[in-house]
Amino acid sequence: MSFLIILYTLYSILNTAPTVHAETLESTSYKIRMGNFNITSGLKSSSSYSLTDTVGQTAAGLFTSSGYSVKAGFQYIYTLYDFSFTISDLTINLGTLTPNTLLTDSNNLTVSAPGQGYSVAGFETTRLKNGTNYIPDTGCNSGSCTQSTAGVWTSTTALGFGYNATGDDIDSDFTDSTYFRPFPDLSLGDSPEIILTSTAAGQDRTATITYQANVGPSQAAGDYTTSIIYIATPTY
Amino acid sequence: MKKLFTLTLILLTAYCTLHTAKPVLAQNVGLAISPPVVEVLLAPNKNIVQSFQLTNQGESTQFVANIHTITPTDSDGHSIIDPTPIDPTTIPLVITLANADRELGTPFTLSAHDSTQLVLSIEGASTDVSQDVYFALVITPTLNQNSSSTSIPGISSLILLTLTPDGALPIKLRVDGFDLPILHDSALPLPVPATITNSSDIMIRPTGTLIIYKTNQNISEEITISPNLVLAHSSRTITTLSESLIYRPTWYSFGPHQFELTIHSPGGSQITQVTKTVWLLPIRALITTILIAITTTTLLLSAKRRSGTNIN
Numbered sequence: 001m002s003f004l005i006i007l008y009t010l011y012s013i014l015n016t017a018p019t020v021h022a023e024t025l026e027s028t029s030y031k032i033r034m035g036n037f038n039i040t041s042g043l044k045s046s047s048s049y050s051l052t053d054t055v056g057q058t059a060a061g062l063f064t065s066s067g068y069s070v071k072a073g074f075q076y077i078y079t080l081y082d083f084s085f086t087i088s089d090l091t092i093n094l095g096t097l098t099p100n101t102l103l104t105d106s107n108n109l110t111v112s113a114p115g116q117g118y119s120v121a122g123f124e125t126t127r128l129k130n131g132t133n134y135i136p137d138t139g140c141n142s143g144s145c146t147q148s149t150a151g152v153w154t155s156t157t158a159l160g161f162g163y164n165a166t167g168d169d170i171d172s173d174f175t176d177s178t179y180f181r182p183f184p185d186l187s188l189g190d191s192p193e194i195i196l197t198s199t200a201a202g203q204d205r206t207a208t209i210t211y212q213a214n215v216g217p218s219q220a221a222g223d224y225t226t227s228i229i230y231i232a233t234p235t236y
Numbered sequence: 237m238k239k240l241f242t243l244t245l246i247l248l249t250a251y252c253t254l255h256t257a258k259p260v261l262a263q264n265v266g267l268a269i270s271p272p273v274v275e276v277l278l279a280p281n282k283n284i285v286q287s288f289q290l291t292n293q294g295e296s297t298q299f300v301a302n303i304h305t306i307t308p309t310d311s312d313g314h315s316i317i318d319p320t321p322i323d324p325t326t327i328p329l330v331i332t333l334a335n336a337d338r339e340l341g342t343p344f345t346l347s348a349h350d351s352t353q354l355v356l357s358i359e360g361a362s363t364d365v366s367q368d369v370y371f372a373l374v375i376t377p378t379l380n381q382n383s384s385s386t387s388i389p390g391i392s393s394l395i396l397l398t399l400t401p402d403g404a405l406p407i408k409l410r411v412d413g414f415d416l417p418i419l420h421d422s423a424l425p426l427p428v429p430a431t432i433t434n435s436s437d438i439m440i441r442p443t444g445t446l447i448i449y450k451t452n453q454n455i456s457e458e459i460t461i462s463p464n465l466v467l468a469h470s471s472r473t474i475t476t477l478s479e480s481l482i483y484r485p486t487w488y489s490f491g492p493h494q495f496e497l498t499i500h501s502p503g504g505s506q507i508t509q510v511t512k513t514v515w516l517l518p519i520r521a522l523i524t525t526i527l528i529a530i531t532t533t534t535l536l537l538s539a540k541r542r543s544g545t546n547i548n
Binding site for chain 1: 263264265266267268269270271272273274275276277278279282284286289291293294306308309312313314315316317319372374376377384385386387388389390391392393394396464465467
């Protein structure tokens with residue numbers, strides 16, 4: 001009996017191995033970024049045009065050849081980090097919607113942008129949808145918001161689906177956490193709307209997006225889903 | 237003793253079992269791309285390849301790469317991406333992925349914290365007219381629609397291309413909004429608002445300087461403006477390399493100052509020049525001095541009147 005208990009104990013201990021997270025692999029002594037090998041560089045000009053060039057670069061920078069010229073990266077700023085974009089949680093779960101009750105969920109958008117900043121535009125592939133039934137996009141309290149202008153949404157009689165943004169580089173119309181906008185609807189031909197924007201380089205700029213929904217008593221029961229797509233774009 | 241040993245083992249087993257709850261982590265996706273911006277000058281029927289380094293900073297996921305058109309949205313260099321991938325027949329380019337195992341629009345898997353190179357091949361169509369094409373390589377995780385709503389991150393690298401048969405690029409630039417006040421307090425910094433508007437079909441990266449002269453033609457300050465890219469038929473706010481264009485006068489800089497903004501082509505030829513005159517005066521210091529003088533005079537007169545009344 002004791003032997004069995006000892007075995008079970010060992011089995012339990014051996015199965016408590018902690019979660020292992022993968023790490024980015026890089027040398028402790030060096031990290032090559034934007035390596036290039038210049039053959040020649042300088043100012044080339046003619047009566048009709050003028051170009052600065054650097055011939056022979058392998059990856060980034062500027063190189064010329066017969067018939068083409070490429071400037072890759074930010075020509076005037078040597079960047080110390082890459083342009084990156086992360087969403088903390090892909091799932092938006094608003095739970096079971098109760099009529100005339102505001103329900104929310106949130107996630108974080110994080111951007112690192114060298115150079116002269118970035119913007120993040122967002123849109124939904126469709127309104128919250130279940131078959132042929134939809135939850136409309138919100139108009140906030142008394143229709144006070146649009147896709148480009150946030151408005152206060154605190155009333156439980158104001159129905160629909162929308163989002164609020166707080167944190168770094170948010171559009172200025174998100175005055176506080178009660179201000180919401182509806183997402184542009186791709187299925188209706190709407191254009192994406194810029195949500196975050198900056199004209200300066202920055203690392204780990206983070207904004208929290210809060211999704212809010214509210215339905216009326218006549219809303220058909222079922223699982224309503226959509227996809228919200230955010231695209232981060234560097235400043236040119 | 238044996239019972240105590242058995243009980244200890246049971247308790248230890250229970251403790252281990254209860255503390256082995258697997259952590260539940262929300263799925264996150266992070267992407268990094270380099271280079272973020274590429275400018276290309278391409279002749280018709282020529283082909284270039286450009287590699288992009290894509291890094292998956294989150295969990296192992298399937299991604300898809302597509303080409304989308306972009307449109308400038310403001311004068312700060314921001315643009316917006318068309319949510320629908322580009323129709324290849326609408327642009328004078330043939331764009332493909334040169335990777336042997338990857339195609340545009342076809343999903344590929346990238347492991348957690350792994351990097352890969354996407355090699356874009358761009359070939360210019362035959363044309364007699366110079367024209368610009370602005371597009372972006374957009375990478376998004378593939379849609380995995382289940383019973384819940386999802387948010388999907390996409391990252392883009394801008395490709396700004398001029399297709400030109402001869403390299404002779406037209407330049408049509410003008411300076412707008414160079415509005416300065418007639419009077420300005422010399423103790424305060426003076427923001428210099430101005431934008432460059434490009435009316436041609438071709439993008440340009442102009443250079444320039446803002447020179448502030450005193451009346452005797454001595455240069456008070458020379459500010460180099462940032463060579464920001466101005467896309468075709470768009471405007472760009474003039475800035476320095478690190479901030480907005482601002483002149484910070486010394487407190488003793490009085491009198492008329494001439495602000496001369498000169499814009500050059502990338503090759504150094506002067507394109508346009510605008511000038512404005514601003515009178516710098518110590519306005520706050522003057523007002524303060526006047527107020528002190530009035531207050532002092534009033535107090536002195538009051539004291540004098542009081543002393544005169546006492547004598548009577």
